């Protein structure tokens with residue numbers, strides 16, 4: 001089983017964790033980019049109109065026995081739209097996949113992620129990990145959306161989050177680790 005990490009990041013947090021996870025797993029890391037940096041109106045209209053933004057790379061070579069780990073932020077309760085192209089490409093492939101997000105979490109859990117993944121991929125992920133920036137900040141006063149959106153994770157946060165993701169992925173990784 002080969003592990004491929006496909007990450008998208010607007011402000012750097014998800015890419016930073018993806019990079020560290022790729023190093024921990026010895027996985028191939030594919031960083032997704034959009035034609036220009038996404039603006040707030042573009043994010044909003046993509047979500048409102050259910051659009052699929054143009055991304056690079058346009059296609060990814062995935063084999064049926066690969067494990068694909070998607071990593072991206074949550075925007076307005078939905079998975080960041082630049083991953084949609086790959087969800088569409090992988091929907092008809094039997095490969096396993098996981099979804100990880102370093103999201104803000106100022107308003108609590110993002111409760112629609114499992115349903116969105118089921119609907120876009122036609123099957124459940126082997127792991128769904130949503131880690132919140134809000135949990136890294138002082139809890140009094142309660143962190144706001146603005147606080148979480150401004151925060152850039154540190155090296156210590158990155159290590160901590162990578163460890164948590166590795167633990168969540170263990171059941172899916174067990175068969176491949178036995179062969180290492």
Ligand SMILES: Cc1cc2nc3c(=O)[nH]c(=O)nc-3n(C[C@H](O)[C@H](O)[C@H](O)COP(=O)(O)O)c2cc1C
Pocket residue numbers: 008009010011012013014015040043072073074075076077078102103104105106107110133148149150
């Ligand atoms: C337009 C927008 C909407 C967001 N909506 C949510 C949300 O619904 N839930 C959440 O937990 N975080 C939300 N966030 C916060 C991001 O998920 C968070 O800042 C994340 O760490 C950014 O990741 P990045 O640095 O990889 O782009 C939102 C951020 C933006 C820019």
